[in-house]
Amino acid sequence: MTTTTTGTRVTKAVGTAHARVEGRDKVTGAARYAGEVPFAGLAYGWMVLSTITRGRVRSVETGAVLEMPGVLTVLHHGNAPRVDIDYVGMLGVPDPTVAVFQHDRVPHAGWPVALVVAETSEQAREAAEALVVHYEEEPHDVTFAGEHPDAYTMPGPGGPAVTGKGDLEAELAASAVVVDAEYSTPEEHHNSMEPHAATALWDGGRLEVVDSNQGTVWVANELANLFSLDPASVRVRSEHVGGGFGSKGVRAHQVAAVMAATVLSRPVRVVMTRRQLFSLAGHRSPTTQRVRLGADAEGRLRALEHSCLSRTSTVYEFIESGAGVARVMYDAPAHHTANRVVRLDVPSPTYMRAPGEAPGSFALESALDELAEKCGIDPIELRVRNEPERGPVSGLPFSTRSLPACFREGARRFGWADRDPRPGLRREGRWLLGTGTAAASFGAGAMPSTAAATAEADGTFTVRISAADIGTGARTALTLVAADALQVPTDRVRVRIGDSDFGPAMIAGGSMGTRSWAWAVTAAAEELRERLALSDGIPPEGITVRSDTTEALGALAQTERHSFGAQFAEVAVDVATGEVRVRRMLGIFAAGRIVNPLTARGQFTGGMIWGISMALHEEAVRDRNTGALYGADLAGYHVATNADVPLVEADWVDDPDPDDPVGIKGIGEIGIVGAAAAIANAVWHATGVRHRSLPIRPDRVLTAGPHA
Amino acid sequence: MAPTPLSTHSAVTLNVNGEKHTLTVDHRTTLLDALRERLDLTGTKKGCDQGQCGACTVLLDDRRAVACLQLAVAAEGREIVTVEGLAEGEQLHPVQQAFLDLDGYQCGYCTPGQICSAVAVIEEHAAGWPSAVTDDVRPEAGPPPLTAEEIRERMSGNLCRCGAYVSIVQAVERAAGIRAQAARTAEGAQTAKGRGAAA
Numbered sequence: 001m002t003t004t005t006t007g008t009r010v011t012k013a014v015g016t017a018h019a020r021v022e023g024r025d026k027v028t029g030a031a032r033y034a035g036e037v038p039f040a041g042l043a044y045g046w047m048v049l050s051t052i053t054r055g056r057v058r059s060v061e062t063g064a065v066l067e068m069p070g071v072l073t074v075l076h077h078g079n080a081p082r083v084d085i086d087y088v089g090m091l092g093v094p095d096p097t098v099a100v101f102q103h104d105r106v107p108h109a110g111w112p113v114a115l116v117v118a119e120t121s122e123q124a125r126e127a128a129e130a131l132v133v134h135y136e137e138e139p140h141d142v143t144f145a146g147e148h149p150d151a152y153t154m155p156g157p158g159g160p161a162v163t164g165k166g167d168l169e170a171e172l173a174a175s176a177v178v179v180d181a182e183y184s185t186p187e188e189h190h191n192s193m194e195p196h197a198a199t200a201l202w203d204g205g206r207l208e209v210v211d212s213n214q215g216t217v218w219v220a221n222e223l224a225n226l227f228s229l230d231p232a233s234v235r236v237r238s239e240h241v242g243g244g245f246g247s248k249g250v251r252a253h254q255v256a257a258v259m260a261a262t263v264l265s266r267p268v269r270v271v272m273t274r275r276q277l278f279s280l281a282g283h284r285s286p287t288t289q290r291v292r293l294g295a296d297a298e299g300r301l302r303a304l305e306h307s308c309l310s311r312t313s314t315v316y317e318f319i320e321s322g323a324g325v326a327r328v329m330y331d332a333p334a335h336h337t338a339n340r341v342v343r344l345d346v347p348s349p350t351y352m353r354a355p356g357e358a359p360g361s362f363a364l365e366s367a368l369d370e371l372a373e374k375c376g377i378d379p380i381e382l383r384v385r386n387e388p389e390r391g392p393v394s395g396l397p398f399s400t401r402s403l404p405a406c407f408r409e410g411a412r413r414f415g416w417a418d419r420d421p422r423p424g425l426r427r428e429g430r431w432l433l434g435t436g437t438a439a440a441s442f443g444a445g446a447m448p449s450t451a452a453a454t455a456e457a458d459g460t461f462t463v464r465i466s467a468a469d470i471g472t473g474a475r476t477a478l479t480l481v482a483a484d485a486l487q488v489p490t491d492r493v494r495v496r497i498g499d500s501d502f503g504p505a506m507i508a509g510g511s512m513g514t515r516s517w518a519w520a521v522t523a524a525a526e527e528l529r530e531r532l533a534l535s536d537g538i539p540p541e542g543i544t545v546r547s548d549t550t551e552a553l554g555a556l557a558q559t560e561r562h563s564f565g566a567q568f569a570e571v572a573v574d575v576a577t578g579e580v581r582v583r584r585m586l587g588i589f590a591a592g593r594i595v596n597p598l599t600a601r602g603q604f605t606g607g608m609i610w611g612i613s614m615a616l617h618e619e620a621v622r623d624r625n626t627g628a629l630y631g632a633d634l635a636g637y638h639v640a641t642n643a644d645v646p647l648v649e650a651d652w653v654d655d656p657d658p659d660d661p662v663g664i665k666g667i668g669e670i671g672i673v674g675a676a677a678a679i680a681n682a683v684w685h686a687t688g689v690r691h692r693s694l695p696i697r698p699d700r701v702l703t704a705g706p707h708a
Numbered sequence: 709m710a711p712t713p714l715s716t717h718s719a720v721t722l723n724v725n726g727e728k729h730t731l732t733v734d735h736r737t738t739l740l741d742a743l744r745e746r747l748d749l750t751g752t753k754k755g756c757d758q759g760q761c762g763a764c765t766v767l768l769d770d771r772r773a774v775a776c777l778q779l780a781v782a783a784e785g786r787e788i789v790t791v792e793g794l795a796e797g798e799q800l801h802p803v804q805q806a807f808l809d810l811d812g813y814q815c816g817y818c819t820p821g822q823i824c825s826a827v828a829v830i831e832e833h834a835a836g837w838p839s840a841v842t843d844d845v846r847p848e849a850g851p852p853p854l855t856a857e858e859i860r861e862r863m864s865g866n867l868c869r870c871g872a873y874v875s876i877v878q879a880v881e882r883a884a885g886i887r888a889q890a891a892r893t894a895e896g897a898q899t900a901k902g903r904g905a906a907a
Contacts, residue, residue: 019808026816027804027823029751029791036750069716121745122736193755193763193817193869242753242817243869274756471815471870598811602872606814609871634760634867643864645873647856 013480013490014662017598021476021495022240022469031240034212035197035271042199043072045260045270046124047252048114048131049279050106053627054140054345057104057113061132065116068130070123072264076114077101081259087225090218090507091157091249095316095348097280099226100252101259106135107314108347109628110279115256117268140345142627144311146182146288151309151342156321156356158443163327163393166334168292171303175294178303179370183291183363184693185322187620188284190352191639192470194242195277200257201267209236211254214244215507217466220500222250223258238498244470244508246351247281278632282350283620285310285320285341287359291367294332299375299382301332306364309340313348317341320349322360325673328441328562329364331392345627351509353610354669357442358676362614362694365438365677370690378421379437379681380407380566391560398560402590403439405653406566410437410588413651414568424688431572433583434686440565440674444592444657444665445512448550449505451520453482453528454542460492462542463525467497467517468508472668473599474517480595481518481662485525495521503546511563511666514595515657516549522661523547556659563591563655563670567608567678573686578698580683582612585648587675590655592665600667604650607671612648613640615676616695720784724749725793733780740764742780743790751791751820755867762866765821766790772828772865791820794827803827803883812879814870822866826880829862830854830887854884 025031050057062074080101085094100112113133118124153161172178198211207229213219213236220236223229241248253270260268272280287310294303308322323337339356352358372379384404390397411417419435420426426433451465463482469475475495483490496502506516524547531545532538568586573579587608594600617638621630630636650671656663676694684690689704721730722739724747731746740757743749743766755763757776764775767789794801803826806812813819833854838845841861842852852858859880860873868876 019811022816023808023811023813024800026813026819027791027800027807028795029749029820031816032750033753033817035754036744038748120734121741122734126736191869193761193815193867194753195755241815243815245869271754274758274760471813473814599814602811602814602870602875605874606871609873613871633758634756635758639867639869640871640873641864641867642860642873642876645860645871648874 013483014595018476018480018490018596020473020599021479033194033240033242034199034210034238035269037199037210039199039201039267041266043117043119043264043266043268044121044124045115045117045256045268046128047112047256047270047276048116048128048133049276050109050111050113052106052135052137053109053142055106055135055137057106058134058136060114065127065131068123068127070119071127072117072119073260074114074116074131075101075259075263077104081262083226083255084228085226089222089225094222094250097315097348098250098252098255100256108279108345109626110276110347112252112256112280115260115270117260117264140627142344142346142622143624144286144344148342151340153338154317154319154341156319156324156339158321158356159324159327162338164336168303168305168334168336171334172292172294175302176297177295177371177374179291179293179367179374181291181367181370181692183289183366185287185359185362186694187286187622188352188614188618189278189620189637190245190247190281191277191634191637192243192245192247195272195274196248196251196253196281197269197271198254198257199267199269200261202261202265205233207234207258209254209258211236211238212241213238213248214468214470214509216468216498216500217504218507219250219254223254226255227258236500238468241468241470245353246355246509248470252280274634275632278629279347282348284352284355285312285349287320287322289322289363291363293367293371295371295375299371299377299385301330301386303334304330304332305336307338308360309342311344311346311349312341313346314343316348318349320359321356322363324356325360325364325441327393328391328560329439330386331388335392346622353607354442354672357673358614361438361440361674362676362680365674366680366692369436369681369684380411380416383407383439394560396558396560399658400655401564402653402655403564406564406588406590409653410566410568410586414586423685426686430574430576432575432686433570433572434682434684435568435570436678436681436685438567438674438677438681440567440670441562442511442670442673444561444563445510446516446519446553447506447512448548448553449516449520450503450546450548451517451524452502452544452546453524454544455528455532455538456542457538457540460494461486461488463493463495463521464502465497465517465521466500466502466505467513469497470508472508472514472603473596474508474514476599477514477595478517478521482521482525485522486529511668511670515660515664515666518662518664519549519660520547523549563589563665563667565589565591565670565674567674569678569682571679571682571686573683573701578701580616580696580701582646582679584646587650587671589650589652589670591652591667591670592660593656593663594652595662595664601650603667604671605648607669608648608650608675609640609645610672611675612645612679614672614694615679617644619695718781720781722780722783722788723786724788725790735781737780738776739778739780739783740775743775749790749792753817753820755818762825763818763821765824765866767824767828770831772825791823794823801827802886806879806882810875810879810882812872812875814872818866818868822868822876825863825866826883829880830884834887856881
């Protein structure tokens, strides 16, 4: 037995900048991502996607391909193992898109119709390209433009389809100032830098999957359901994840890899190509939104209506709930919101960084700016005047709401007080200059998780939790949290994540990952510290304590729990070319206790840079004739590059969550919320033109002209 | 008589990080796949496999290149340096250290490409290469100041979807400063040595 003591020193790791604990592995190339873990006897799968948008697969001509060098098998709807999609998983019923090769129907362009497996990736790729598939083509409808007769209301991930109170028309009629505007946002794609990749193998009766995902237990349970396996017989590992943004759950590639590994009895790796991501990894639906605001002469809202129409596939219901933002942000005697969706012959959309809030805040925060202009009130003052006492729809109190503090601090640092509100006045050579602001909010939640904390015989500590670090810095944040709870220096704590064998835990999603995991880690670590205080020493196998936060979370009082923020942007608009350049951005956030300032700043500014990208660059264009995308790659789909991004600064005001053991709220998504609106409002300030459709492309700027 | 070699494969010797590897490769194999699948050098990442993202950036004879657009058979005789070849044992390359200290990344997947690019950018700049945002491109003007704008422009072949650009620029600035300092010190030592010889 080794005797050890945890000491009495109270550490303060939380709140102190700490380089990523896996940073050295990431900068030296030693960190292995899903497609990089070696396996003996590995075979390579290459997916074949449909070249039609709607119809049936008549035949798959496998004969010639099976004769090609190295080809091991071709899986398709005629021979693939069966899977079961009649279950309810963590996020509801599965998207049938994951049930590959189960039938001959093709519901969208880029639908998986076959998997070619070969000894090398070169052989698999050539065979996949040579595979002849005959189709029976049917007419399709992919056109999403404004209204659609088949649109219907649908509840979203975070709330009901429709909310309403008060007489909208009466309040609008009685309003001194009215804004009535339509906004649109395009189809957007996550495009994490690491494409989805999975290797599957059977090992002594257990299914092992090395994957890149946002939750190993989540994916393991989905695979267990799909293949009718005991959940304990499925192990999913995902140590390093090259970005996710909502797209890395259970997807076609894992299912295809498991099928092939089962058929061939050897490890099979399936990696999506960049182009395949555009139909198989999910995306953010385009939206068309209408906002009607009515206010008295002082800018106090009397009427607010926000409706959002988005699009889903014919096989799966997912709604982009853009109209949900107003349920948190602003109150009015007449307050109506509605989210509707229409089913078209397109791939299934999914969660993408701030689903609902990102496009919804663009419309609502642009409309607020229009109202400020019409009322002749400063946009910040307008928002402060409309700060609600309680949740506008729920009537519940806010746990904390520090939006005015964010605006005050942001205005001071950005130099807002000197701003002339009139548009189109500032010129610097060929550039028109302007500044804009917008508010941000995102839900702060936590979900049940389990963790294990072990005091090792050598005096160190190991924490195990099936968390996922998709670039958020979660592994490092949990190290700091555990160190404080154990009251030991961080270098004595090792946090292991990304393994479904570590037990149930929240996924990296909804800005709830780090908060949910930190809660479980704190509970386990604190109990371990108490146990150690009473023990004589540590046996060779260590002392392990497990925690489960289900009960603690169930006891939380019902309140409106959100993070808030104030976004500021300065833009320059080239009147000759129509180019918009963001010159600087500042975001001030009230988003709970900040665990690691170094990585947190990256989360906020990364989100804001997504806002730049959304405002100016990103747009997937669907060809209504073929039903497929134009230029489905990183040359055709523009994401912000280094040269598009100026100095973007983020900071925060003190805003600990009163009910969280660490004070965390969650910071992964709020950075993008309101960012595009701040930029669009700055473009108006520069040019005098409202841009209500994203992205604000040069041709749109030129067509609208300055001072329109 | 020796067996006829497969017409689809060739033996190739790749000089990677100062080490020679002789292997038989499929002619279709890219340098990127040869590094990752044959030499187990997985630090070089595959983000798009079509030359659009920069995640597979390596140094070929000290110049940056995307390994996905380079066939392995065409890389024979070139000096290839990957992210695994930058550190001196435990001592990180200044660019690596700056990315680590300043959090010049998030998920880390574009990072090896960013780091290889940054190493080359700093050398390209020191050698006087202008960029698209350089005002005075005359050779006699010498290297322009390595401003944030210059770094952003020169690093724009490497996409980072996490949006870590702000700290990437800071990391490149810091590493470039360290290199410039080292160059000045070396120059000073050279001058001192020259004076010593003259005296």
